[in-house]
């Protein structure tokens with residue numbers, strides 16, 4: 001993959017079995033964290049915009065860790081999409097879907113993984129050209145059983161389940177034909193960040209390679 005051309009959502013999903021959902025409160029953590037994940041074989045990194053440090057962290061990773069592909073999570077508005085792209089994000093992940101957000105990500109050149117939890121939301125996203133979707137919150141909304149039910153009517157949609165996914169249950173999702181990868185925050189435990197325990201984060205990333213798609 002040419003790392004500088006515009007990414008598709010499918011490329012974002014196919015790079016590794018897990019997209020880490022990253023919540024950072026300290027910009028000093030961004031670069032060592034990104035390097036630790038890359039060392040463990042994970043380079044698609046979703047840094048959420050739910051903290052004030054999200055954007056500066058995206059910027060720091062985009063500048064200092066060219067081996068990583070940084071994206072923005074918790075993208076909910078046109079302003080979020082524009083700010084994420086300006087900071088150097090290459091993709092966006094959202095907890096839900098609106099037409100305005102879909103258009104804003106297209107305008108900003110960001111691949112978007114829109115969040116859905118119901119059939120109507122899938123149909124709306126699909127109508128507007130999105131066929132690779134985040135299923136959120138995955139465990140709370142119905143888990144692997146719901147995805148299996150969706151594989152009938154929504155046979156042409158592929159999902160990244162996120163929310164309550166762990167190393168232990170990720171395999172149940174990845175075994176499904178309509179799942180390409182999963183998302184989860186377990187790769188970046190807050191206490192490992194606080195302690196600067198980058199080796200632990202690399203080990204958590206490496207452990208996901210046993211997960212097979």
Ligand code: 3PG
Pocket residue numbers: 021073136137162163164165183184185186
């Ligand atoms: C989120 O956006 O909060 C993600 O879904 C992370 O969920 P998790 O913490 O349950 O992995």
